[in-house]
Amino acid sequence: MKPPSEKSAGRRKSRPSFEPLQPHEIELADFFVRMAGILGVPRSVAEIYALLYVSSGPLDFDHIQGRLGISKGSVSQGLKFLRDHEMILSVKEKGARRERWQPTPSLAASLVTLLRSQVLPALEQAQPGLQRVLADAQERGAQPEVIERLSRLNRWNSRALELAPLLLPPPGA
Amino acid sequence: MKPPSEKSAGRRKSRPSFEPLQPHEIELADFFVRMAGILGVPRSVAEIYALLYVSSGPLDFDHIQGRLGISKGSVSQGLKFLRDHEMILSVKEKGARRERWQPTPSLAASLVTLLRSQVLPALEQAQPGLQRVLADAQERGAQPEVIERLSRLNRWNSRALELAPLLLPPPGA
DNA sequence: GCCTCAGTTCAAAATTTATTGAAACATCAG
DNA sequence: CTGATGTTTCAATAAATTTTGAACTGAGGC
Structure with missing residues (x-):
């Protein structure tokens, strides 16, 4: 209802007071x-x-x-x-x-940077862990189905990491 | 330290007690x-x-x-x-x-379904609003730069909506 | 119909995440 | 150097989200 009381007009540098979003x-x-x-x-x-x-x-x-x-x-x-x-x-x-x-200028590029910063670190840091999980499953002679799943996950992860620098070139590239 | 006291072995249907994650x-x-x-x-x-x-x-x-x-x-x-x-x-x-x-079976397909359910509704519901924002800017004779940005946003949104059903086919397709 | 088992619902509690604002910091003009 | 302006930091607070658990629902079996 009342705008924050624009009173006392004269003062030098009365705080500017901005309008709310349209x-x-x-x-x-x-x-x-x-x-x-x-x-x-x-x-x-x-x-x-x-x-x-x-x-x-x-x-x-x-x-x-x-x-x-x-x-x-x-x-x-x-x-x-x-x-x-x-x-x-x-x-x-x-x-x-x-x-x-x-x-x-480019919103698309911005989004890419954003995604990059979220996904890449996760993929990188997961790499060794995923490999260990797979190795573990193989040693324990887990079901072929499970081994297959874990292998695929590892392959995905690796491929994503290889592709990342191509699709999402880092700042200085 | 102490596992939840597995005592009283004999009872039929003693709650099964599962091991924690390895x-x-x-x-x-x-x-x-x-x-x-x-x-x-x-x-x-x-x-x-x-x-x-x-x-x-x-x-x-x-x-x-x-x-x-x-x-x-x-x-x-x-x-x-x-x-x-x-x-x-x-x-x-x-x-x-x-x-x-x-x-x-396919983790990839699962992810697609997931993304779909998050992104699509947002795009759909945004469509009319975005068009209105653009029209508004044009009527008010906003800076060409702003008009350009908003146009691009609209084009993106439309294209994404057109492509969505092709890339992310809904359950019955 | 009544009882048990399987699972769902949802309000309250716990947890996580975002926002605030006062104090600290930085930078520049004089 | 000093004072003023502009920005960052971060502990405290607020807000949003997730988890819990007890009450409820529904589907069989008997």
Whole structure:
């Protein structure tokens, strides 16, 4: 009902006060939140990305916080996550203090980076364990059916690891 | 330290008491739990699947509960989830009371079913919203860059929906 | 029909995960 | 160097998710 009381207009640097998300922005945010949810990415991160995605120019920290109405901590962590996964870029205008953010040109590439960071470590770290499980089963003379299953799992894992660098080239490739 | 006091041997139907998971079984369970985590599938569900996956024959409800040491509720819900996603099959021996479960032959197909059930609904339900967001942006004469982004998103969404039934054929296809 | 066994449901409890905000830190202008 | 601005850190809190277990349902067997 009442916007946070815009009173005392004059003061230099009265905190800017941003408008809440518009319906069309909310709609897009919902979409990203949903999709992000599938990969276990937190709501706040998806919201930040969505906001940058519908915005005309790059936005700075305070804009993001203000428009989304979330805490500084969340914005900071969210931007870190998006940066780490190469989903956003900073546009630093010379002479300007603050960084301003915009989405990476390719959403597809962003998703790949994201998947990569989730799946690859799991595959890598599983490799020796899976091999041990298979060897174990063979030694104990387990049922052929089980051996077959475990072999297939191992083959998959290996192939996925071989293919990974081709399909999902790491940053410097 | 003390195993749950196996005393009073003789009683008919002393509850069977199952052994806890062996190291090699734990290792495989860890793998499945990790992978499942990426898709937001609960630990207990992954554990059930892993147990069936390393086991020689189909297992019944009590076995699963006993070996994993989890509650009846979890087993029931876990089996429901796996059933719903066509990741396990019941082998009902004639004349037997209880159902016994084993993994579906193809893990790949299982994963596809799982993904399908998560991604497709999101894409479908997003369709009209995304179109509205784009139309909205066009009407308001948003920056070409933003329009371009939103168009691409719409195209992706549509194409994904067209392709979905081909790549991920629903049960009866 | 009544009893037992198999399994399901669902509200409450436990656990995990995300968010907040105050304090610490960093960087730059002066 | 100093003060102000901009950002990060992280312990505490809030929120969301998963697990539990006791009550319930249903399907046979007798």
